[in-house]
Amino acid sequence: MVDTAQNALIRRLIRAGTSTDDEIDALLKDVGLAEVARVLIEEVLFRCPEPANTAPVHVALDVTHSGERYTVALRMVRDEPIAMVEDDSARVRSRVAFTAAGLVRRLFGPADTPRTGDFENTFVPTPDDPGQVSELLAEMNTVLRAAAQATATLMAGCTSRSPDLGELSIRYGSDKWASFHWYTAHYERHFAPYRDRQVRVLEIGIGGFDDDLGGSSLKMWKRYFPRGTVFGLDLYDKTALTEPRLTALVGDQNDPEYLTVMAREHGPFDLVIDDGSHMNEHVRTSFRTLFPYVRPGGLYVIEDLQTAYFPDFGGSTGGVAGPDTSLGLVKGLIDDLHHREHREPSVTRPTPTQSTVTGVHAYHNIVFVEKGTNGEDTLPGWMDADVWTALGAK
Numbered sequence: 001m002v003d004t005a006q007n008a009l010i011r012r013l014i015r016a017g018t019s020t021d022d023e024i025d026a027l028l029k030d031v032g033l034a035e036v037a038r039v040l041i042e043e044v045l046f047r048c049p050e051p052a053n054t055a056p057v058h059v060a061l062d063v064t065h066s067g068e069r070y071t072v073a074l075r076m077v078r079d080e081p082i083a084m085v086e087d088d089s090a091r092v093r094s095r096v097a098f099t100a101a102g103l104v105r106r107l108f109g110p111a112d113t114p115r116t117g118d119f120e121n122t123f124v125p126t127p128d129d130p131g132q133v134s135e136l137l138a139e140m141n142t143v144l145r146a147a148a149q150a151t152a153t154l155m156a157g158c159t160s161r162s163p164d165l166g167e168l169s170i171r172y173g174s175d176k177w178a179s180f181h182w183y184t185a186h187y188e189r190h191f192a193p194y195r196d197r198q199v200r201v202l203e204i205g206i207g208g209f210d211d212d213l214g215g216s217s218l219k220m221w222k223r224y225f226p227r228g229t230v231f232g233l234d235l236y237d238k239t240a241l242t243e244p245r246l247t248a249l250v251g252d253q254n255d256p257e258y259l260t261v262m263a264r265e266h267g268p269f270d271l272v273i274d275d276g277s278h279m280n281e282h283v284r285t286s287f288r289t290l291f292p293y294v295r296p297g298g299l300y301v302i303e304d305l306q307t308a309y310f311p312d313f314g315g316s317t318g319g320v321a322g323p324d325t326s327l328g329l330v331k332g333l334i335d336d337l338h339h340r341e342h343r344e345p346s347v348t349r350p351t352p353t354q355s356t357v358t359g360v361h362a363y364h365n366i367v368f369v370e371k372g373t374n375g376e377d378t379l380p381g382w383m384d385a386d387v388w389t390a391l392g393a394k
């Protein structure tokens, strides 16, 4: 569970990532190195890919500030979660040290090219006991190679650069790529501009229904948006997934009262993704209720639009998605986008979606709706076809 103080600290760290050294120093003075280092190390471990080394090895990570040092030792090996172990220095085969300010910038600063020059590293520290030298020599082939691989894994976690969504989808086991759906390429196209921003992301549908905890896509968003805060909403209790920068909420996407209270507390959101029940009525209720809580400049995404043709989900038969379906909603949004062009009758009081939908990008089974100010004017109604032609507007 993540308490309010931890959430406040992570928000300060995210802001500190792009601020001055003085501000990072002030934060460390307020909170103390140990507290800051614990949060940073948890974030590093979350961001690390799976270790590739087949021989187990211990790697230490030091976080330093003004002569103080906070250390964790990590046992790393392929197919096992990275485990924090006691810092038994004699067993550590590689040590990486960052200043706290340096690690804050690496994790929450702007994503730039991979860097060196802001950390120290020692492989196979010289043993205190000369008798250990022969033991180290015997290990050279296996353990030193493992230490190098494990250190590379650790360094891959010490960065605000995120892998692309196709790779993350595979890493976390989401079905948004190569599993009946090919969504991550569309997500990459539309979400890339938000990647380095302090986005608030809400996904309806955490996964796993009532028999599994799920959470694959929430982890994918958390890793993709290194400065983001991710919320997941599900009918079933998945609050065990809550951790720094990720909150699991319990609620029904077809309950507008619940959605309103939830959005007032946690919104506005930059990105909302509906991957919930895919029942046509539910999709429409969620959109109607939550689109007002999308920030201008944000996006509302609806997955699995195919259920607009599935009668079991409240969809239409006969190959034309009716007005009460999710695709009926999407078609209506295209009309809303063009409300300034409507004639007989023209629109005098635009609806909320007419005034705020500024783009509708539909692909096979998925749509991205852009929110903003839909204020571009039309040609005045008194201009008849002859005037248009005279102006060269054909």
Ligand SMILES: C[S@@+](CC[C@H](N)C(=O)[O-])C[C@H]1O[C@@H](n2cnc3c(N)ncnc32)[C@H](O)[C@@H]1O
Binding pocket: 173, 174, 175, 176, 203, 204, 205, 206, 207, 208, 209, 210, 214, 215, 216, 217, 218, 233, 234, 235, 236, 251, 252, 253, 254, 275, 276, 277, 282
């Ligand atoms: C397809 S899964 C989500 C998969 C997940 N987004 C991912 O990509 O890994 C759908 C989830 O929606 C949840 N769900 C079903 N009906 C819902 C409702 N009315 N309100 C909220 N969540 C619902 C289910 O419990 C299930 O966990």
